[in-house]
Amino acid sequence: MAMQSHTGVIFHGCHTAEGPSAPLERYEFDIHTHTIASGHGSAATITDMAKAAAARNLKMLGISDHGPATLGGGRVSYFRNLAYAQKERLGVRMLYGAEANIIDRKGHLDLDDSVLGHLDYVIASMHKPAIKPGTEEENTAVYINAMKNPRVAVIGHCDDTRFPVDYFRLFQAAMEHRVLLEINNSSLSPEGYRGDTKFNDLLILNLCCHFNYPVLFSSDSHGTKHVGDFTYAADAARLAGVPRSLILNYSAKAFLSFLDGR
Ligand SMILES: [Zn+2]
Ligand SMILES: [Zn+2]
Secondary structure (H helix, E strand, C coil), X not given: CEEECCCCCEXXXXXXXXXXXXXXXXXXXECCEECHHHCCCCXXXXXXXXXXXXXXXXXXXXXXXXXXXXXXXXXXXXXXXXXXXXXXXXXXXXXXXXXXXXXXXXXXXXXXXXXXXXXXXXXXXXXXXXXXXCCHHHHHHHHXXXXXCCXXXXXXXXXXXXXXXXXXXXXXXXXXHCCEEEEEHHHHCCCCCCCCCHHHHHHHXXXXXXXXXXXXXXXXXXXXXXXXXXXXXXXXXXXXXXXXHHEHHHCHHHHHHHHHCX
């Protein structure tokens, strides 16, 4: 599958003989999930989330609550205390991270390095009103600036149509800084509120194929309901012809190696 971006760049998609992606139960992990610490009406505790992950046969679960710049988001003390949380619950390996807010054009986050340094991983995202959308040029620069922070391993939902970006430049920067761009299942679901993100997700997936660079599926589940559910992300990946070997969620070990190798 080849796609042309609005800037005229043509991406040649995957030429794979691997066949379609495996069904839901074969995924090993989900690292973009939210507990009660993110507010938004979810009452799920970390234990509730681990139970949901175990029920869905996930080997590994990452908790990534919103940083303090989100209304009702986690406080600094919450993120500091995650260093003492159990590394395994109900047979599920637990990772503790954050979905930090990018708060300015220089890509600064709402949690400082002394907090982020104790976490297993950091997702950096743009949320209104923590930051206002800019032009495509500005939004692209904001994400790239955030990637320069070595704590940032993942850029969250950069498919958001309210924050237009130049995906070719963004992807090149992601490869340079060893950062993952996620395919956010919540963006793609019919209840999604980030506009029609499918074209943007297909651009990202085609770039993964074009550059043979891995991609991460995320549920962005607020509470237990969608933990490990990548239904719509998988549909998009199938459409783009992304091979299993590029989808990290099939192997917890591959994701941990990616983090270690950064
Ligand atoms: Zn988010
Ligand atoms: Zn999220």
